[in-house]
Amino acid sequence: MPKNLESITGKAWVFGNNIDTDQIIQGQYLTLLDYSEMAKHTFEIPRPVFASKVKKNDVVIAGRNFGGGSSREEAPKVLLESGVGCVVAESFARIFYRNGFNVGLPLLIIPNVGKLVKDGETVTVNLLEGTLHIHGSDDVLHGRPLPERMLKLLKAGGAVAWYKQMAGKR
Amino acid sequence: MGKTLAEKILASHTADGKASAGDIVEAKVDLLMVHEVLGSRIIPILKEMEFNKVWDPTKIVVVNDHWAPASDINSAEIHRRNRNFVREQGIVHFCDVDCGISHQVLPEMGLVAPAELIIGSDSHSTTYGAFNAFSAGLAATDSALILATGSCWFRVPESIRIEVNGNLSRMVMSKDLILKIISDLGPDGANYKSIEFQGDTIEQMEVGERMTMCNMTVEAGAKCAPMLVNAYVRKWMDTLASSKKWTETIPDKDAEYIDTYLYDLQKTPLEPMVAIPDSPTNGKPVRELSGVPIDQAYLGSCTNGRIGDLEIAAKILRGKKIRQGVRLIVTPASKQTYLMALERGLIKIFIDAGGIVTNSTCGACVGGHLGVLGAGEVCISSTNRNFKGRMGHQNSRIYLASPATVAASAIKGVITDPRSV
Numbered sequence: 001m002p003k004n005l006e007s008i009t010g011k012a013w014v015f016g017n018n019i020d021t022d023q024i025i026q027g028q029y030l031t032l033l034d035y036s037e038m039a040k041h042t043f044e045i046p047r048p049v050f051a052s053k054v055k056k057n058d059v060v061i062a063g064r065n066f067g068g069g070s071s072r073e074e075a076p077k078v079l080l081e082s083g084v085g086c087v088v089a090e091s092f093a094r095i096f097y098r099n100g101f102n103v104g105l106p107l108l109i110i111p112n113v114g115k116l117v118k119d120g121e122t123v124t125v126n127l128l129e130g131t132l133h134i135h136g137s138d139d140v141l142h143g144r145p146l147p148e149r150m151l152k153l154l155k156a157g158g159a160v161a162w163y164k165q166m167a168g169k170r
Numbered sequence: 171m172g173k174t175l176a177e178k179i180l181a182s183h184t185a186d187g188k189a190s191a192g193d194i195v196e197a198k199v200d201l202l203m204v205h206e207v208l209g210s211r212i213i214p215i216l217k218e219m220e221f222n223k224v225w226d227p228t229k230i231v232v233v234n235d236h237w238a239p240a241s242d243i244n245s246a247e248i249h250r251r252n253r254n255f256v257r258e259q260g261i262v263h264f265c266d267v268d269c270g271i272s273h274q275v276l277p278e279m280g281l282v283a284p285a286e287l288i289i290g291s292d293s294h295s296t297t298y299g300a301f302n303a304f305s306a307g308l309a310a311t312d313s314a315l316i317l318a319t320g321s322c323w324f325r326v327p328e329s330i331r332i333e334v335n336g337n338l339s340r341m342v343m344s345k346d347l348i349l350k351i352i353s354d355l356g357p358d359g360a361n362y363k364s365i366e367f368q369g370d371t372i373e374q375m376e377v378g379e380r381m382t383m384c385n386m387t388v389e390a391g392a393k394c395a396p397m398l399v400n401a402y403v404r405k406w407m408d409t410l411a412s413s414k415k416w417t418e419t420i421p422d423k424d425a426e427y428i429d430t431y432l433y434d435l436q437k438t439p440l441e442p443m444v445a446i447p448d449s450p451t452n453g454k455p456v457r458e459l460s461g462v463p464i465d466q467a468y469l470g471s472c473t474n475g476r477i478g479d480l481e482i483a484a485k486i487l488r489g490k491k492i493r494q495g496v497r498l499i500v501t502p503a504s505k506q507t508y509l510m511a512l513e514r515g516l517i518k519i520f521i522d523a524g525g526i527v528t529n530s531t532c533g534a535c536v537g538g539h540l541g542v543l544g545a546g547e548v549c550i551s552s553t554n555r556n557f558k559g560r561m562g563h564q565n566s567r568i569y570l571a572s573p574a575t576v577a578a579s580a581i582k583g584v585i586t587d588p589r590s591v
Binding site for chain 2: 018020022023026027028030031032033044045064065068069070071072073074091093094095098099102103149158159160163164
């Protein structure tokens, strides 16, 4: 199901730099075969309340190098499963960046976003324009618009849906 | 303008033979390695894709290594799914729970060759760079797409050249060098980039030492780390991959690098290094950490569980006892490594010293089994990651070091400079 790419509104959960994939989902939970079970442990180490308090379309905000470490696709998957609408960070680790779009989790890069958004603020993200608006202020933060390839993946609903569309055309 | 190793190897796998840094290219993959993520994540994705047959059953390796043998009912189910998949699809190369860790086993099987494009469903797939391969880690969905099509898109990485010259001194290992290098780069210093190691230090390294270097480049974010072929790699290929035809790739003299780092070990000798919690890039000279008490010393993993690693540890432990109250856990990287260690008498040295020798698996490195840490425990480990909670409880602490430093610390019960024992 393609996402609404122009307006994702939710509460901001702000994290620091270098949040590695073990902080998103610890290795001990990777043998769980059901994502809804696994999602109960999302951000268990850095934000133990996250999994029980997160609401649909909430936005994860982070500093540099979000998602470094293990290649585990479970990391973006548990965020998606938790209802996270998108992740906005100053930069992403490369495998996490691919994985996010592959599973249909939007990722946006905005300089200094980790310092400019406060935890708990309501924000609206426009992926097509690459912007983030902080509610209750005139602040609109500008980032890099999404690369064409990533937009296509998101519009299709992830890499598997994209593959099936392409296979249908062949 | 000349081409880097990453550009040349990728270019040789594209339809039009072109690949320049920044381009997005579609490339044909020579080999795909998948481990437990096949059973847990990839097979469900393949079902969603309505997939029937893998692109080439001879170019896929399935390895059950992370929780080997099964540590719980879920991992048993994952292994069962992998075995079924291998059978149904006629996969030629299958390493079940008895074999060891993928990144050690693939080269031992002669499946890795210079100039190849190798993908693994594991971030430490950069390890095969030691063999002059462009090798990178990807995850479940990309692996599923490769299983179906044999190809994948890549953004051609820019390259960082790291030249190291001079000799490593006594009890200083390639692990110490890579801990120093990634600490200088930082956790995202090589994000999206290829690292090309050059210089006489790298030229003189044995295969295992080179694998340790390439393995840990991912801790600085690197996509791949292809090295130049040296005499040890040639010998390895002649011995273990004699039926394989291969040609090496060398970078052009005028290749363009976005950054160059120079290390002169004659001028600035390297000391044994320890990466303090909670990042592998927190490297400090061991003397600054000497005296930190430990509960566990772990020797193993795709980073440092090879025969050369076990040999130096055994040299230090021979005839000695580890400190009472400390656990020494030795997990050889592969069955072949285990057998070599057995023949050379190393296993007996570890057991006589008070250590535990496990079967070959990722085991405790990934917090799976066979040495998981409890609350507040401290481990000195020859592995690759010391993230919070990586090897067990979130309040446990991991110090990364070389096999020599791990062995010396096990004897003293505190972090110890291996040159002092």
